[in-house]
Amino acid sequence: xxxxxxxxxxxxxxxxxxxxxxxxxxxxxxxxxxxxxxxxxxxxxxxxxxxxxxxxxxxxxxxxxxxxxxxxxxxxxxxxxxxxxxxxxxxxxxxxxxxxxxxxxxxxxxxx
Amino acid sequence: xxxxxxxxxxxxxxxxxxxxxxxxxxxxxxxxxxxxxxxxxxxxxxxxxxxxxxxxxxxxxxxxxxxxxxxxxxxxxxxxxxxxxxxxxxxxxxxxxxxxxxxxxxxxxxxxxxxx
Numbered sequence: 001x002x003x004x005x006x007x008x009x010x011x012x013x014x015x016x017x018x019x020x021x022x023x024x025x026x027x028x029x030x031x032x033x034x035x036x037x038x039x040x041x042x043x044x045x046x047x048x049x050x051x052x053x054x055x056x057x058x059x060x061x062x063x064x065x066x067x068x069x070x071x072x073x074x075x076x077x078x079x080x081x082x083x084x085x086x087x088x089x090x091x092x093x094x095x096x097x098x099x100x101x102x103x104x105x106x107x108x109x110x111x112x
Numbered sequence: 113x114x115x116x117x118x119x120x121x122x123x124x125x126x127x128x129x130x131x132x133x134x135x136x137x138x139x140x141x142x143x144x145x146x147x148x149x150x151x152x153x154x155x156x157x158x159x160x161x162x163x164x165x166x167x168x169x170x171x172x173x174x175x176x177x178x179x180x181x182x183x184x185x186x187x188x189x190x191x192x193x194x195x196x197x198x199x200x201x202x203x204x205x206x207x208x209x210x211x212x213x214x215x216x217x218x219x220x221x222x223x224x225x226x227x228x
Contacts, residue, residue, distance in 0.1 A: 008152060043202050043219035089154050099168050100217060102154030
C-alpha cells in the first residue's frame with residue numbers, strides 16, 4: 001500500500017473555533033465507524049462512533065457526520081481547546097473478520 | 113484511561129531475536145486485538161483473539177503469533193525480528209457477544225519496540 005511516512009495532513013485551528021476533520025472510507029459494506037484521538041506517546045482514545053443506519057451522532061463537544069453516498073465521514077469539534085491537539089483517525093469495521101481499518105490520520109494543531 | 117494495560121512500555125531488540133509483548137484487557141471484555149503502528153501511520157490490524165483462539169488476521173507473516181489466556185489477557189510473539197518490525201504495538205480489548213461484532217475497541221498505551 002501507499003506509504004504516508006511522517007507527513008500527516010495537518011489542520012490548524014484557532015483556539016475557540018470549530019474544527020472539522022474529514023475522512024474518506026474505502027468499503028461500501030462497512031457498517032460501523034469510529035473516530036479515535038491519539039496524543040503523542042499514547043494509544044488511540046475512543047471519541048465517538050456511528051453505525052451505518054445513522055447519518056449524524058452528537059457527543060460532548062463532538063459531532064460525527066456520515067455520508068454513505070460518497071463514503072465520507074467527518075468529525076466536528078466545537079470550541080476547540082489546546083487539549084484537542086492530537087492526531088485524529090477515522091476507522092471503519094465492515095469486514096467479515098471484524099478487523100478495524102484505520103485511515104491515515106489528521107494532525108490537529110491549535111493556534112493560541 | 114481505558115483499563116487496558118500493556119507491558120513492557122519500551123523494548124530494544126536486535127535483528128533475528130524473538131520478543132513477547134503482553135496485554136491485559138479491560139474488565140468485562142473478552143476479545144483482544146493487536147495492531148502495529150509504524151511512525152506517522154495509522155494502526156494496522158495484526159490479529160484478534162476470542163475464546164483463546166485466533167479470530168481474524170491481517171496481512172502479517174506467520175512469525176507474528178499470539179495467545180489468549182482464560183482471564184482474557186493476551187500475548188503477541190514475534191520471531192526472527194526484522195528492522196521493519198520497529199513500531200508501536202497496540203492492543204485493544206472489546207466485548208464480543210457472539211454475533212457480528214461492531215463493538216468498540218479500547219486501546220492500551222502500546223509497547224514501543226525498536227529493532228537494531
